[in-house]
Amino acid sequence: MRKKARWQLLVVLGLFFFSMAFAPSKHAQALPDPTTEFYVYDPSSTLSEETKSFILSVNEQYELTEEKPQIVVAVVDSLQGETIEEYSVDLFEKWEIGQADADNGVLILLALEEREIRFEIGYGLEGALTDSRTGRILDNHLDYLSANDFDGGLKEIFTEAAVVVNEEYQYDDEVIFSGYPVDTTQYSEG
Numbered sequence: 001m002r003k004k005a006r007w008q009l010l011v012v013l014g015l016f017f018f019s020m021a022f023a024p025s026k027h028a029q030a031l032p033d034p035t036t037e038f039y040v041y042d043p044s045s046t047l048s049e050e051t052k053s054f055i056l057s058v059n060e061q062y063e064l065t066e067e068k069p070q071i072v073v074a075v076v077d078s079l080q081g082e083t084i085e086e087y088s089v090d091l092f093e094k095w096e097i098g099q100a101d102a103d104n105g106v107l108i109l110l111a112l113e114e115r116e117i118r119f120e121i122g123y124g125l126e127g128a129l130t131d132s133r134t135g136r137i138l139d140n141h142l143d144y145l146s147a148n149d150f151d152g153g154l155k156e157i158f159t160e161a162a163v164v165v166n167e168e169y170q171y172d173d174e175v176i177f178s179g180y181p182v183d184t185t186q187y188s189e190g
Helices: 003-022 049-063 084-095 130-142 142-146 150-169
Strands: 070-076 104-110 116-121
Touching: 003 116, 049 070, 049 150, 070 084, 070 150, 084 104, 104 150, 116 130, 130 142, 130 150, 142 150
Parallel strands: 070 104
Antiparallel strands: 104 116
């Protein structure tokens, strides 16, 4: 009898671990798919068409470079009970932001319900967009976010992050921001 109970316990434990190993990720249905434009995810229309066009234009210029960095802006209604750290990592990985060999992607994630914002940076750009640097970028534009001007805030945050990426790869700001007037001096470290 004792042998039979142990055998049943092993079978139950085996089924449990098997089901855990093949269970769908906790975000399998919760995480959105990227848009066809990829660089902007904004189903709530928080961003103006001008800001979306600017983000797309900068990333199109990046596509013409050797390194092909990517800066994606995502606005989600809710984190669906997850922390912003977990959500941003999972979204960054699901969307495969940045080039695989260079891991040079940047995700700027805004969760509207939680009123939280976060950068997720690929290892290839962590030297340029450090935690302290991204913290300063967010602090620099906190007034926009506090006033619920998410469009203006995200545009400024994106622009400052792009200036840092341009410095890292020694890209010409005028080429990357082609057609858009950007005063890069306001974003200088110093």
